[in-house]
Amino acid sequence: MWGLMEIARVGFFSKLKEGLAKTRNGLVAKIENLFQGQSEITEELYEDLEAILVQADLGVDAALNLVETLRERVKAERIKEARRLTEILKEELKELIGEPGKLAKNPEGPTVVMVVGVNGTGKTTSTGKLAYHLVGEGNKVLLGAADTFRAAAIEQLEIWGERSRASVIKHQMGSDPAAVAYDAVQAGLSRGSDYILIDTAGRLHTQTNLMQELEKIGRVIGRAMPGAPHEILLVIDATTGQNALSQAKLFSKAVPITGIILTKLDGTAKGGIVAAVADTLKVPVKFIGLGEGPDDLKPFDTDSFVEALFERD
Template sequence: MFSGFFDKLKSGLSKTKNNFTDRITEILTGTVSIDEDMYDELEEILITSDIGVETSVYIIDKLKEKIRQEKIKDPSEVNGCLKRVILDILETSKGSIDPDSTPETILIIGVNGVGKTTSIGKIAAKLKKQKYKVIMAAADTFRAAAIDQLEVWSTRAGVELIKHQEGSDPAAVVYDAIQAAKARNADILICDTAGRLHNKKNLMDELGKINRVIEREFGNSSRKTFLVLDATTGQNAVIQAKQFTEVCKVDGIILTKLDGTAKGGIIISIKHILNIPVQLIGVGEGIDDLQEFDSNEFVEALF
């Protein structure tokens, strides 16, 4: 039923599971009847598992509704009911980075330190493995380390990288990368962009300029923008995502470092509050540890 990645996911989510499901099981085992005290304790666990107040309150309301509808009286059945509520929020979804059509341009945004450049390298390697011709553009020109890091990934993945000097105009890098993509008949162009959220106007201007260049020079390519978030930052990641959605349209989330945190519950929060699909999740350092998100697998691994 589940992929080999499921075991990796299960072990990656072990900290979240200990913080979340195991504590819920503990409470339900000691509960004699379904009452307000039980709901309060469950809500507290949800909030402290980084699901956030708004989503936690919503989950408890939906849980009460379901328990009434299904006429559940036995506390031992509450866990299964909670699982169904969470699945309803996530919906049956399977993330994908496959292009809708080719050529396609993927813009990757995210603040420094979230694993953006590493994610780009892994995505490029993944798409190359799927026989797509990929070109990367190092348009995060404000960080020399980002360009160097992408160079390492370009060698590792066997994917061409278009870069300029540190401090160059990011839109000029994207322009050159588009010319290269057209000349080499590439299927996918992946652009790394800067994530300086503290100055929203600059970021908005920069992304606007990049998008205008793509529109003008590569108008026949479909376009997606993925936002990279670090799961270990918990609710801060949700705040970041909100801020980025004020700057540009975000088509999907890439959630990194899920294996090192007890805050995996933010996946539920992101979907409920922002309604942006999580496309990829990172559960390890390896090149194959960035995988398509599957809501059913996630909930199974959590429970």
């Protein structure tokens, strides 16, 4: 008999596998063909591997480092057969990605989470899915509709509020987003919410005034509740490739990013971006988006991620 935990774990893993199918069929299938296609480990094999990794958006630096480590281990451990490289590559990929990060939890009251990022990356959807996830864990969640810029944004968040059984604090369209954030935190404090999630408007990292607005929202949240926001999550669209890294660097200059939500992994064969983000940004990937449904945001876990990526059908 399987316990509930076991069923949940298997469900989590198959969803992960399904969401990563494109990367598995692209990146990983190519690697496996390379390793199975010849018996010996040659210089050419290393070069081919490097090319495959770069193509999968792992980034040149991370790809070079990974292949170099592989080379060293093959030498040190006197490995001769190419087919044994898969296991080593998996181990080194886990090492490169590092420990996953958990969502912050304020032990003394509500945890305030601000969600930021470039237009259309999946901020509102991820905020809604995060609410769904947290409510499912038994938390009381409040959403703050601080995207007052786009007409449909408030309504979009309200739909997510209904879906996830979280209440929504909103003002009129065009009003000051910092004031919405302030009210949301105040409401969360007085209602005894466990999490207050603040959705913000999409902005390009090159729009200086909008980046300053983000900084202001953060500051005003801190005025409503000292120590808040406890988490500032940057939403990155996995399909934008290496450009995502420069977005992250510029957002980090405006507000202290504490974690990454990497969305739309289901829509790309270049899931290597996870490793590039984890390796270069020094900010942990905390959640990954694997689809548009409420259950399609998953806490990021390095081990399950790499295992699901390499698991055969």
